[in-house]
Amino acid sequence: MKALIDLDKCTACGVCQDVCPVGAISVPETHAVVSDDCTLCGMCVDTCEFQAIRLPEVGTGAVTDAAAYRGVWAFAEWRRGSVHRVSYELLSAARRLADKKGVECAAVLLGENLGEAAEDLLRYGADVVYVVDHPALRHFTDEAYSRCLVELVRDKKPEILLAGATSMGRSFIPRVAAMLQTGLTADCTELDINDEGLLLQTRPAFGGNVMATIVCPHGRPQMATVRPRVMRAEIQPRNGRVERVSLPEDVFRTRVQVLEVIAEEDTTAKLTEAEVIVSGGRGLQKAENFRMVEELARLLTGAVGASRSAVEEGWAPVSHQVGQTGQTVSPTLYMAIGISGAIQHIVGMQGSKIIVAVNKDPEAPIFDVATCGVVADLFEFVPAFIERIKRG
Amino acid sequence: MKIVVCIKQVPDAKNVRIDPHTHTLVRQGVESIINPFDLFAVEAALRLKDRHGAHVTALTMGPPQAEEALRDVLSRGVDDAVLLSDRAFAGADTWATATALAAAVRKLGDVSLIFCGKQAVDGDTAQVGPELATLLDIPYATFVKQVELGDEGRLKVVRKTDEGMEVWRLPLPALVTVLRDVGDPRVPSIKHKMRAKKAAVPVWGLADVGLSEDRVGLKGSFTQVVRVFSPPKRADRRMLEGPVSEQVEKLFQFLKEAKVPGL
Ligand SMILES: Cc1cc2nc3c(=O)[nH]c(=O)nc-3n(C[C@H](O)[C@H](O)[C@H](O)COP(=O)(O)OP(=O)(O)OC[C@H]3O[C@@H](n4cnc5c(N)ncnc54)[C@H](O)[C@@H]3O)c2cc1C
Numbered sequence: 001m002k003a004l005i006d007l008d009k010c011t012a013c014g015v016c017q018d019v020c021p022v023g024a025i026s027v028p029e030t031h032a033v034v035s036d037d038c039t040l041c042g043m044c045v046d047t048c049e050f051q052a053i054r055l056p057e058v059g060t061g062a063v064t065d066a067a068a069y070r071g072v073w074a075f076a077e078w079r080r081g082s083v084h085r086v087s088y089e090l091l092s093a094a095r096r097l098a099d100k101k102g103v104e105c106a107a108v109l110l111g112e113n114l115g116e117a118a119e120d121l122l123r124y125g126a127d128v129v130y131v132v133d134h135p136a137l138r139h140f141t142d143e144a145y146s147r148c149l150v151e152l153v154r155d156k157k158p159e160i161l162l163a164g165a166t167s168m169g170r171s172f173i174p175r176v177a178a179m180l181q182t183g184l185t186a187d188c189t190e191l192d193i194n195d196e197g198l199l200l201q202t203r204p205a206f207g208g209n210v211m212a213t214i215v216c217p218h219g220r221p222q223m224a225t226v227r228p229r230v231m232r233a234e235i236q237p238r239n240g241r242v243e244r245v246s247l248p249e250d251v252f253r254t255r256v257q258v259l260e261v262i263a264e265e266d267t268t269a270k271l272t273e274a275e276v277i278v279s280g281g282r283g284l285q286k287a288e289n290f291r292m293v294e295e296l297a298r299l300l301t302g303a304v305g306a307s308r309s310a311v312e313e314g315w316a317p318v319s320h321q322v323g324q325t326g327q328t329v330s331p332t333l334y335m336a337i338g339i340s341g342a343i344q345h346i347v348g349m350q351g352s353k354i355i356v357a358v359n360k361d362p363e364a365p366i367f368d369v370a371t372c373g374v375v376a377d378l379f380e381f382v383p384a385f386i387e388r389i390k391r392g
Numbered sequence: 393m394k395i396v397v398c399i400k401q402v403p404d405a406k407n408v409r410i411d412p413h414t415h416t417l418v419r420q421g422v423e424s425i426i427n428p429f430d431l432f433a434v435e436a437a438l439r440l441k442d443r444h445g446a447h448v449t450a451l452t453m454g455p456p457q458a459e460e461a462l463r464d465v466l467s468r469g470v471d472d473a474v475l476l477s478d479r480a481f482a483g484a485d486t487w488a489t490a491t492a493l494a495a496a497v498r499k500l501g502d503v504s505l506i507f508c509g510k511q512a513v514d515g516d517t518a519q520v521g522p523e524l525a526t527l528l529d530i531p532y533a534t535f536v537k538q539v540e541l542g543d544e545g546r547l548k549v550v551r552k553t554d555e556g557m558e559v560w561r562l563p564l565p566a567l568v569t570v571l572r573d574v575g576d577p578r579v580p581s582i583k584h585k586m587r588a589k590k591a592a593v594p595v596w597g598l599a600d601v602g603l604s605e606d607r608v609g610l611k612g613s614f615t616q617v618v619r620v621f622s623p624p625k626r627a628d629r630r631m632l633e634g635p636v637s638e639q640v641e642k643l644f645q646f647l648k649e650a651k652v653p654g655l
């Protein structure tokens with residue numbers, strides 16, 4: 001299969017040829033031609049202003065009766081005695097989607113000794129909280145957690161299921177999707193409902209400097225994971241109900257044995273709580289130059305952050321990395337010095353109130369999220385700025 | 393013991409982005425590389441082989457040129473390799489990918505252990521490993537930083553979680569997705585390079601793994617990309633250009649007005 005060209009609409013303008021990441025499109029004379037190298041990535045479809053390109057239809061997979069599925073669910077993550085914050089964020093997102101569709105919104109809480117946690121979830125917009133409280137759920141295992149969630153989904157048939165892209169969610173949610181035989185979109189940064197009522201799932205793609213919107217037309221539920229702090233939690237109490245569900249014992253059986261759980265001190269709290277963060281990237285060129293970032297942070301009574309490249313160079317410890325594989329931060333002021341702004345970095349800091357970026361490349365993607373963009377050589381700008389602050 | 397390592401060839405995406413003016417994809421310097429996390433998966437497999445003896449097969453699903461990736465890991469000491477390649481596999485989402493890989497693993501037969509990378513850097517989904525294990529109905533552990541094979545033929549792994557570490561024991565057959573902590577990938581050796589050059593790499597298509605066209609590729613996928621675009625710009629952005637001294641002064645005043653501490 002490959003992208004299909006509508007010969008009546010194609011003007012042979014050649015734009016698709018330039019966007020194709022695998023070089024599968026050529027435009028010999030009158031219209032574009034797609035070769036067998038086409039990977040069906042879809043890059044060309046949207047860039048064609050004549051709507052002359054489309055992809056073949058996706059399959060229907062295992063046939064599910066889509067109409068029988070109703071409601072929006074958020075998986076609530078129980079972590080050693082408290083509900084993880086991402087759960088409230090997801091629940092608020094689920095509430096918005098449910099309102100848009102005019103359906104119920106529910107949370108699912110799995111764990112042991114859950115106390116009042118379910119009642120607390122009602123405050124974030126759930127009409128109902130399904131609770132499975134069982135000793136076998138004390139420690140997370142992919143198998144027991146998946147089986148529980150799958151049992152609930154098969155029974156109640158929600159149309160949409162959201163979960164956190166945490167170490168837990170990223171581990172067991174793919175299993176849930178595979179067991180239910182449905183699609184799953186990871187790390188969505190935006191969720192919406194289209195005119196046909198389908199979930200529009202937007203996420204970074206192609207290493208992240210490009211966004212893609214994905215739908216799951218046939219599989220149910222439509223499933224997506226979202227990283228912590230991407231959505232905003234909102235308190236909106238409801239007259240909801242808590243439903244405690246008991247499941248057959250064999251649901252909790254698992255082949256893995258959890259031998260030990262070792263909690264680690266969170267050494268990064270300082271970074272995530274800082275009001276000001278000054279971060280440095282590869283643009284600083286060497287370790288000595290990174291001291292500039294540290295000095296600036298000190299003057300602004302802030303913390304020091306780093307891009308992954310800077311961490312990989314050894315200029316800053318890994319606990320200071322900001323981004324997808326580092327910390328997610330949202331200070332009042334975030335200064336990015338010599339950071340290009342790859343999406344993996346941006347997802348970790350775009351929630352900051354003021355973003356100042358210093359970069360000599362005016363096309364650097366960091367400027368797309370900056371409140372204030374300084375196009376300058378950092379080796380000139382930063383020392384001068386430090387001097388200015390010292391002068392007061 | 394038979395071990396399979398799943399590797400993926402990905403575009404070196406560092407430079408992939410949409411040009412803000414022409415709205416076309418900037419492709420400058422985009423080459424194919426082996427998904428970095430998969431080299432750690434290869435290393436984890438080879439370390440088990442060094443200690444306990446094993447036969448390690450590298451498996452990839454991709455276009456014909458993905459054979460390069462297989463030859464690369466053969467030169468690092470992997471015993472043999474299989475390329476899953478067929479036009480029908482194109483456009484696969486993680487589910488359709490896992491479906492094809494599962495069929496190939498079944499065909500290989502009698503596999504005790506499967507290693508995957510933590511995630512592929514092009515899609516970043518981390519879904520294929522767990523989905524593959526689910527389709528094969530074997531237990532798995534994700535985000536593993538340490539792997540040990542016990543005498544009783546069970547696997548002991550240390551997983552990294554958001555909150556710390558966990559030690560798990562799994563019966564074989566099992567699947568593990570690994571982090572870089574399992575050990576730095578070894579470099580190709582002369583001996584293995586020679587072998588890799590000559591090695592036959594079988595190519596399996598749809599019929600070879602016994603799947604029908606509607607279960608793989610775009611047709612077998614549940615998810616569909618409907619739009620691709622550049623990340624939106626911030627509406628309230630201001631750009632400071634001109635001489636450095638002016639930029640310094642403007643930023644200083646701006647931050648002062650915003651009541652940033654320390655100013
Ligand atoms: C799975 C995955 C997860 C990742 N997770 C993260 C993550 O959590 N956090 C993260 O940060 N990255 C992450 N990355 C890496 C990310 O894709 C980028 O590679 C990284 O953020 C780039 O770091 P950088 O901006 O410091 O370096 P570069 O991209 O090399 O950018 C350096 C910038 O400095 C500018 N510059 C150079 N010299 C000067 C000068 N004299 N004056 C001013 N400007 C100058 C350049 O114009 C350039 O824009 C991840 C990648 C993957 C694949």
Ligand SMILES: Nc1ncnc2c1ncn2[C@@H]1O[C@H](COP(=O)(O)O)[C@@H](O)[C@H]1O
Nearest residue numbers: 398452453508509511512517518519520
């Ligand atoms: N096409 C493929 N061929 C072989 N292995 C793959 C393929 N896609 C993904 N994998 C494996 O699954 C892991 C996770 O990939 P992903 O779910 O795409 O992030 C990778 O690190 C590989 O080990």
